[in-house]
Amino acid sequence: MSKDHKADQTPANWSTLSLGAFVSLRRGHDLTWRDRKDGTIPVMGAGGQNGWHSVEIDKGPGVILGRSGASFGQAYFVAGPYWPHNTALYVTCFNDNDPKFVYYYLYHLDFSRHNSGGAQQSLNRNFIAPIKVIVPSVDEQRDIATALSDVDALLEELDRLIAKKRDIKQASMQQLLTGKTRLSGFEGEWETRTLSSISDIRSGGTPSTSDSRLWNGGISWCTPTDITSLNSKYLLKTERTISQQGLKSSSAELIPAGSTIMTSRATIGECAINRTPMATNQGFKNLIPTEVDSEFLYYIMTMQKDRLISLCTGSTFLEIGKKQLDGYELFIPSSMEEQAAISSIISDMDTEIQALEQRRSKTAELKQGMMQELLTGRTRLV
Numbered sequence: 346m347s348k349d350h351k352a353d354q355t356p357a358n359w360s361t362l363s364l365g366a367f368v369s370l371r372r373g374h375d376l377t378w379r380d381r382k383d384g385t386i387p388v389m390g391a392g393g394q395n396g397w398h399s400v401e402i403d404k405g406p407g408v409i410l411g412r413s414g415a416s417f418g419q420a421y422f423v424a425g426p427y428w429p430h431n432t433a434l435y436v437t438c439f440n441d442n443d444p445k446f447v448y449y450y451l452y453h454l455d456f457s458r459h460n461s462g463g464a465q466q467s468l469n470r471n472f473i474a475p476i477k478v479i480v481p482s483v484d485e486q487r488d489i490a491t492a493l494s495d496v497d498a499l500l501e502e503l504d505r506l507i508a509k510k511r512d513i514k515q516a517s518m519q520q521l522l523t524g525k526t527r528l529s530g531f532e533g534e535w536e537t538r539t540l541s542s543i544s545d546i547r548s549g550g551t552p553s554t555s556d557s558r559l560w561n562g563g564i565s566w567c568t569p570t571d572i573t574s575l576n577s578k579y580l581l582k583t584e585r586t587i588s589q590q591g592l593k594s595s596s597a598e599l600i601p602a603g604s605t606i607m608t609s610r611a612t613i614g615e616c617a618i619n620r621t622p623m624a625t626n627q628g629f630k631n632l633i634p635t636e637v638d639s640e641f642l643y644y645i646m647t648m649q650k651d652r653l654i655s656l657c658t659g660s661t662f663l664e665i666g667k668k669q670l671d672g673y674e675l676f677i678p679s680s681m682e683e684q685a686a687i688s689s690i691i692s693d694m695d696t697e698i699q700a701l702e703q704r705r706s707k708t709a710e711l712k713q714g715m716m717q718e719l720l721t722g723r724t725r726l727v
Contacts, residue, residue, distance in 0.1 A: 356722030359481045365474030368447055369438035372412065372470065373429035374402055389423055390430035391416040401426035403435065406444040410434040410451060410468060417466040418456030422448040434470050446486035449493050450478070453720045481722065488726045489719045496712045503705040507698060514694040521687045522645050524676065528690075531683040541671040543637040544605075548667060549625035550596030552587055559595075562588025565623035566597065569608045572615045577699060578643060580606065580617040587624060597624040598631075603639045605632040605646055609670075611662040614650035618643050630670055638681050640688035645675060 355361060376388060376398065384399025391411035404426050411419040412433050422445065429435035439447055459473045460466045480486065520526035524535045540546065549567075552559035565583040572580070592599060599622050600606060608615040610628035618639065625631060634642050656673075657663035678684050718724035 355479055356481070356725065358485075359479050359722050361477060361479050363474060364476040364478050365470075366440070367450075367478050367480060368408075368436045368440060368442065370410070370434045370470040370474075371429075371437045373409075373431045373433045373435055375431045376428060386426055386428055387423060388428045388430050389421060389433060389435070391419070391432035393419075393421045394423075395430065398428045400428065402428050403437070408436040408444060408448045408451060410456075413465060413467045417460070418454070418468055420448055420452035420454075434468060441483060442480070443483055443486040443490055445490035445494060446480075449490060449716060450480065450720055453716050454478075479722065485726065492719065492726065493712065493715060496708065496715065500705060500708055500712070503701060503708065507701050507705065510694065510698050510701065514691065514698065517694065518644065518648060518691060521690065522648055524678070528683065528686050531678070531680065531686065533678060533680045533683065535676055536679050537674050537676050538636075539671065540632065540673040540675060543675070543677070544635055544642060545633040546667055546670050547598050547600060547631045547633060548596065549598070549627050549629045549631065551626045552591035552595040552597065556591075556594075559588055559591030561586055562591060564588065564592055564599070565619075565621060566591075567606060567619070567623055567625040567629065569610075569612050569615065569626075569628050572606070572608055572617050573612065575617055576702065578616075578618055578695060580619050580623075581621065583623060592624060596627070599624055600631045601633060604634065605639070605643045607632060607646060609666075610664045613657060613663055613665060614646070614653045616643055616646050630665070630667060636681075637677065638684035638688055640692060641677070641684035644688055644691050645677065649673075649675075 373390070378396075381388070381396060382399035384397055386398045386401045387394045388396045388398050389407070389409045391414055393409075393416075405423055406425070407423045407427050407429070409421045409423065409427075409429060410433060411417055411421075412431075414432070436444075436447060454476070456468060456473065459468065459476065481489070521528070554560075564587050566585050566587045567580065567583045568585070571583045587595075587597065591597070600619060602619055602621050604619055605616050606619055606623075606625055607630055608628055609630040612628075632642060632646065653665055654663060656669050657665050678687070719726070
């Protein structure tokens with residue numbers, strides 16, 4: 346690839362035309378759930394495929410644009426026959442342009458300034474037809490589409506690999522954390538222990554929000570959002586902090602690093618290991634390991650969600666209390682060495698999955714950069 350022109354110049358051999366001259370768009374067709382027939386034809390709507398039908402309207406390849414709602418302006422590609430739903434616009438004529446290039450080009454366009462609706466965003470084909478586009482010859486279109494398709498293929502392969510690794514991890518946890526499969530070299534008995542006999546169960550609290558002195562004091566203070574937004578088992582920092590005075594003036598407690606912090610209200614059983622001392626709000630029950638390997642405690646508690654929910658009380662929202670957790674029974678190895686060996690294997694799987702997810706994230710960033718360069722002509726394929 347080479348860069349051979351300034352960003353504000355039209356690339357050599359590229360044409361300037363309207364979107365309406367580039368491709369012909371049409372609103373999709375009504376199809377109620379009652380009228381759908383079992384079949385293999387994908388129904389393509391504002392959010393992509395939303396079901397199947399037995400009849401096609403377009404033989405494909407097709408490009409679909411979300412017409413309204415949250416998927417306003419989102420582009421989708423379908424290789425074969427499909428039914429374009431009335432929640433979308435679809436390309437009826439590519440005007441000799443490469444269909445895959447058209448997909449990437451429309452995907453890259455920002456339609457946010459072309460809302461023809463009110464509170465509910467809407468994309469009108471007549472309203473967007475005058476948009477100016479600058480596109481290359483069809484041969485260059487195909488080269489660009491091929492380059493971007495190759496990156497998409499890599500992303501799809503990474504998605505499949507990540508899903509496979511997650512399935513393997515889940516199956517391994519089902520075997521290793523229940524004693525159905527034992528690791529070589531360990532023969533000791535497993536035993537039933539209560540949660541309170543292997544950990545110190547602590548609750549959380551919230552300082553008064555009307556007193557600014559209690560906040561922004563550098564002590565990490567965890568809320569369920571901090572947990573549910575994690576993409577790893579470790580929690581390093583929280584969105585909000587409290588002060589030492591805030592810690593003392595509330596029921597919040599400083600939980601030592603290496604504990605399992607677990608949501609216990611509304612959202613039940615979401616866990617993380619805090620890497621630094623921190624407090625939590627009252628929507629947590631925090632497990633400080635005493636007679637159990639800290640990582641093993643985390644992994645086995647991640648498998649308890651259904652059991653924990655079955656013990657919950659509350660009419661407004663689900664909640665599990667300390668009394669219920671005190672007597673909560675777990676079947677675990679009597680040897681902490683075996684606990685540590687099990688958690689080490691699962692942790693290695695986590696590390697492998699996280700590395701794949703990071704690779705996927707970097708590949709997705711690479712694709713975005715390529716689209717910005719190739720679809721504007723700032724970088725030309727040689």
